[in-house]
Amino acid sequence: MTARPLMDVRGLSKAFPAPQGLLARLRGEPRRAVQALSDVHLSVQRGETLGIVGESGCGKSTLARCLVRLQDADQGEVRYEDLDVLRLRGLDLRRYNRRVQMIFQDPYSSLNPRMTVGQMLREALSVHRLRPRAEQDARIQELLTLVGLPPAAAGRAPHEFSGGQRQRVGIARALALEPDCLIADELVSALDVSVQAQVVNLLLELQERLGLTVLFVAHDLRLVRHLSHRVAVMYLGRVVEVAPTEDLFRAPKHPYTQALLAAAPTLDPARRADAPAITGELPSPLNVPSGCAFRTRCPHAFARCAAERPLPTDVAGAQVACHLYSAPDGAVPG
Amino acid sequence: MSAPPALLQVRDLNVRMPTPAGTLHVVRGVTFGVQPGEMLGLVGESGSGKSVTLRALMGLYRRPVTVSGTVEFAGQDLLRASEAQWQATRGAQIGMIFQEPMSALNPVLTVGTQIMENLRTHRGLRGRAAAERAAELLDLTGIPSPRARLNDYPHQFSGGMRQRAMIAIALASEPRLLLADEPTTALDVTIQDQILRLLLRLREELNMSVILVTHDLGVIAQTCDRVAVMYGGRLMETAPVGALFREPRHAYSLGLLRSLPGSGARRAPLQPIPGGPPNLLALPPGCAFSPRCAYASGACLGAEPPLVPVAPDRASACVHAAALPSLTGEVSA
Numbered sequence: 001m002t003a004r005p006l007m008d009v010r011g012l013s014k015a016f017p018a019p020q021g022l023l024a025r026l027r028g029e030p031r032r033a034v035q036a037l038s039d040v041h042l043s044v045q046r047g048e049t050l051g052i053v054g055e056s057g058c059g060k061s062t063l064a065r066c067l068v069r070l071q072d073a074d075q076g077e078v079r080y081e082d083l084d085v086l087r088l089r090g091l092d093l094r095r096y097n098r099r100v101q102m103i104f105q106d107p108y109s110s111l112n113p114r115m116t117v118g119q120m121l122r123e124a125l126s127v128h129r130l131r132p133r134a135e136q137d138a139r140i141q142e143l144l145t146l147v148g149l150p151p152a153a154a155g156r157a158p159h160e161f162s163g164g165q166r167q168r169v170g171i172a173r174a175l176a177l178e179p180d181c182l183i184a185d186e187l188v189s190a191l192d193v194s195v196q197a198q199v200v201n202l203l204l205e206l207q208e209r210l211g212l213t214v215l216f217v218a219h220d221l222r223l224v225r226h227l228s229h230r231v232a233v234m235y236l237g238r239v240v241e242v243a244p245t246e247d248l249f250r251a252p253k254h255p256y257t258q259a260l261l262a263a264a265p266t267l268d269p270a271r272r273a274d275a276p277a278i279t280g281e282l283p284s285p286l287n288v289p290s291g292c293a294f295r296t297r298c299p300h301a302f303a304r305c306a307a308e309r310p311l312p313t314d315v316a317g318a319q320v321a322c323h324l325y326s327a328p329d330g331a332v333p334g
Numbered sequence: 335m336s337a338p339p340a341l342l343q344v345r346d347l348n349v350r351m352p353t354p355a356g357t358l359h360v361v362r363g364v365t366f367g368v369q370p371g372e373m374l375g376l377v378g379e380s381g382s383g384k385s386v387t388l389r390a391l392m393g394l395y396r397r398p399v400t401v402s403g404t405v406e407f408a409g410q411d412l413l414r415a416s417e418a419q420w421q422a423t424r425g426a427q428i429g430m431i432f433q434e435p436m437s438a439l440n441p442v443l444t445v446g447t448q449i450m451e452n453l454r455t456h457r458g459l460r461g462r463a464a465a466e467r468a469a470e471l472l473d474l475t476g477i478p479s480p481r482a483r484l485n486d487y488p489h490q491f492s493g494g495m496r497q498r499a500m501i502a503i504a505l506a507s508e509p510r511l512l513l514a515d516e517p518t519t520a521l522d523v524t525i526q527d528q529i530l531r532l533l534l535r536l537r538e539e540l541n542m543s544v545i546l547v548t549h550d551l552g553v554i555a556q557t558c559d560r561v562a563v564m565y566g567g568r569l570m571e572t573a574p575v576g577a578l579f580r581e582p583r584h585a586y587s588l589g590l591l592r593s594l595p596g597s598g599a600r601r602a603p604l605q606p607i608p609g610g611p612p613n614l615l616a617l618p619p620g621c622a623f624s625p626r627c628a629y630a631s632g633a634c635l636g637a638e639p640p641l642v643p644v645a646p647d648r649a650s651a652c653v654h655a656a657a658l659p660s661l662t663g664e665v666s667a
């Protein structure tokens with residue numbers, strides 16, 4: 001933890017205005033907002049894989065999109081080496097976007113259906129002026145080989161590929177720009193299990209060879225455990241726990257992390273729970289509980305949880321935002 | 335192959351779907367049985383024919399799709415039943431729940447109306463008695479303040495609540511068999527956990543049989559008594575759930591379990607199954623899995639291997655069933 005992080009996220013917040021009915025508008029009611037990210041702190045070390053997990057509406061995809069500036073954050077700061085990411089403009093932003101590439105869940109909707117793979121890769125190389133025209137063909141072949149596609153793939157359109165191959169095309173396009181950081185949002189979620197493993201192996205191999213830093217956003221806990229060096233758990237727009245992977249899975253500290261891990265189905269039929277790991281529904285993101293967002297479903301909740309939002313605290317190598325681990329009331333000055 | 339009479343016995347089920355490119359033979363000679371009170375998992379990847387099998391059991395296909403074989407439910411062959419007999423069985427004795435509650439529920443009727451519709455059709459309940467029972471059903475599926483929620487529309491429910499409401503509708507007729515098509519795939523993991531526990535509890539309380547279609551082996555391990563593995567429209571293997579995860583007896587099941595993360599060291603390469611799912615319009619000769627199979631030999635390429643008993647309560651369609659290694663200790667949580 002002593003090394004300076006490659007990426008440092010401080011106090012990132014993002015709200016989306018909620019749709020409002022005509023009646024509410026006529027009455028002049030204030031427009032409500034979905035708080036997708038709320039004061040998120042996170043650091044990413046060079047060369048590591050940071051897993052980001054959480055259920056729908058936890059803000060993991062919004063976080064990914066804010067980090068590549070597909071979405072503008074409302075508040076906070078993102079440092080990438082010496083760059084102040086949220087203030088980048090023009091050419092500087094384009095350079096940053098080359099270095100930090102995003103790969104999406106559904107390669108079919110993120111690839112241009114009317115372009116061949118070769119044209120797409122060439123476009124990426126030309127826009128960023130990465131290769132003189134004469135060298136582009138060679139580079140395209142190199143990229144296809146890198147992601148395990150045949151040379152003939154350059155002449156084909158996205159619909160001619162299977163899901164797994166399309167995801168390889170998505171990876172090739174991201175790699176065309178020689179990034180140092182990949183943000184993978186549900187990279188293999190749409191793929192069948194037997195094909196998932198092929199793409200996961202590709203990611204592992206590329207990371208090894210190219211020294212990539214990877215933000216792996218996913219809901220599949222088994223996969224995140226396998227790939228990540230550290231894992232961040234999000235709940236309703238907040239990071240509730242960040243810890244080294246094995247620590248997090250062996251001894252989860254935040255009650256939400258504990259519930260999430262217990263709810264994930266294990267592959268061992270002999271270990272079958274009788275009762276659900278956690279009761280209650282996710283609260284509406286329009287109406288996040290006061291204090292700790294998890295308190296309405298937390299078996300340990302006490303008075304302070306409703307009154308005060310817990311701050312991330314160091315607990316045996318992990319950062320946990322939970323009053324069970326923070327200093328008792330009296331000890332906090334002011 | 336066990337002694338007690340099965341509630342449902344499917345023999346040589348075939349489903350064919352005409353497409354512009356040719357007729358797709360989506361389900362190819364599927365045979366299995368479900369015991370009273372049993373939870374059977376039907377697992378497979380996309381295009382394996384698992385959902386189509388389920389829909390065929392429910393009689394949801396019309397021309398030009400053709401369904402052949404026999405589907406014997408409580409002694410009656412449903413595929414040869416008249417429309418009236420079908421109506422008396424479907425919904426009444428066989429209920430079905432789907433992956434997407436929002437598209438399966440009627441958006442312009444209240445949840446209460448939809449439950450009561452089923453109560454009237456299949457149980458002859460009306461008025462106050464129907465409303466009472468509808469509230470009981472919502473309560474049974476774990477919806478808080480059920481009486482008030484009867485007047486809500488589906489869009490006023492969350493995803494998990496909608497799935498509960500759909501289960502309540504299916505249970506209204508007190509079916510003996512519940513067909514569940516990926517019921518938790520669209521749900522978050524903590525909600526999935528709740529719905530799976532609910533299905534297990536209801537199965538126990540109502541002594542219902544359940545066929546659960548899923549692509550998720552974890553869901554199978556956590557809920558089912560027995561498993562049937564499908565690939566390319568065929569049953570590859572049937573086994574008690576513990577036995578399947580310990581010692582799969584089909585090369586495909588083995589490959590599937592080995593491809594899951596968690597079996598090797600962290601960040602070690604996974605063991606994928608090479609290639610992709612089969613093209614139903616151009617199936618390979620012999621075993622449909624053979625082009626991707628590490629164990630494939632000449633014996634796999636002749637006639638398509640039939641599903642044959644390999645141990646008590648176990649059947650496999652793998653030529654190499656006896657030669658496959660067991661997985662003890664290899665696959666972990």
